Amino acid sequence: MRGFLxxxxxxxxxxxxxxxxxxxxxxxxxxxxxxxxxxxAKLLHEQPETLSLGRYVVSSSFGQAVMENxxxxxxxxxxxxMATIWLLQKGSPESxxxxxxxxxxxxxxxxGEHARPDSPRWATFGDxxxxxxxxxxxxxxxxxxxxxxxxxxxxxxSAFNADQIGHEEKGVSYWSYIGSADFWEATLQNWxxxxxxxxxxxxxxxxxxxxGSPESxxxxxxxSATGVEG
Amino acid sequence: xxxxxFMFGLYLTLIVSGIAFYTVIxxxxx
Numbered sequence: 470m471r472g473f474l475x476x477x478x479x480x481x482x483x484x485x486x487x488x489x490x491x492x493x494x495x496x497x498x499x500x501x502x503x504x505x506x507x508x509x510a511k512l513l514h515e516q517p518e519t520l521s522l523g524r525y526v527v528s529s530s531f532g533q534a535v536m537e538n539x540x541x542x543x544x545x546x547x548x549x550x551m552a553t554i555w556l557l558q559k560g561s562p563e564s565x566x567x568x569x570x571x572x573x574x575x576x577x578x579x580x581g582e583h584a585r586p587d588s589p590r591w592a593t594f595g596d597x598x599x600x601x602x603x604x605x606x607x608x609x610x611x612x613x614x615x616x617x618x619x620x621x622x623x624x625x626x627s628a629f630n631a632d633q634i635g636h637e638e639k640g641v642s643y644w645s646y647i648g649s650a651d652f653w654e655a656t657l658q659n660w661x662x663x664x665x666x667x668x669x670x671x672x673x674x675x676x677x678x679x680x681g682s683p684e685s686x687x688x689x690x691x692x693s694a695t696g697v698e699g
Numbered sequence: 700x701x702x703x704x705f706m707f708g709l710y711l712t713l714i715v716s717g718i719a720f721y722t723v724i725x726x727x728x729x
Contacts, residue, residue, distance in 0.1 A: 473702045480706045484713075529728070532721030539717070616718040623725030630728070 491535070498534060499525040509635070529631065532624035533655075540621050541659030543614035549667055550607050559695050560675035562686045566696040578603065618656075625652055 474481065503519040510517035525531055549563075555571060558564040569577075576583045580603060581595030591602035601608070623643070629651055630640035646652055670684075676692055679685040686694060 477702060477706050480710065484709070527724060529721075529725050532724050535717070536721050539714075613714055613718070616715075616722075620718045620722040620725065624721050625725070627725045627728050 494534065495522065495526050495531060498531055502528075502530060529624040529627035533621060533628045536617050536621035536624055537655050537659060540614055540617035540656075541663050543610055543617055544660065545663035545667055547607065547610045547614050550610065557695070558671045558675070560692050561671045561695060562674050562684070562697075563671040564695050569696070621655070622647060622652060625655060 499520070499522045502525055503517075506519050507517045520528065553564060556564075557567055557570055559567060572578075575581050575595075579585055579588055580592050580599050584593040589602065591598045593599075626641075626643050626646040629646055629649070633640050641649070674685055677685075678688045678690075680688050
């Protein structure tokens, strides 16, 4: 048990933080939703249609808030993984060494005939299975990004239409929601922050250090050291 | 099961079920 906790402490820590923050989001989001509903109903001289917490967590309003943030995080990791195959930042531990841009040789990547006895089986085949396996992290992270973005779009559409009907206006089609300011404002406000955070991390880590963190170069590594050589 | 595989499966299951859940809710106009 102790071994399990220690060997998986990073993923357990973030799983715990995720669940706690999600629960907090549900509680705060529920309170906010009901406050808005009460204010809205007062203005229209109607009875407010407040929701229970249980009903709120299965609403498209909560679903949209969750999916909207998921999609931008997965886009961030997917893009970073794709960009760092070819693009470089001299002096950054986030970048590869300057002469390693690209997909690298089979030898460097230990695939096909260069696989070791303990390499994953699909790395050893050298055929279509290796082509899939060598891109599997990007494929899965990219699929999660597209899945969450689709989830964001349909729950946002549903929440938008519920709001329209509340204002005695007509609902819109899915495709017109996809072209709406509501959808793109939500999408881009999440993207811009991710892009800034990723770009600044790559650049700040050229000159700044965190002792003991694999996100940083060793404290005494020169500013010019790029990638794992640092 | 191997503990690391368990964490791998747990994360993937969480993500895939979260996406499926809120996609269905969005599509059924809740």
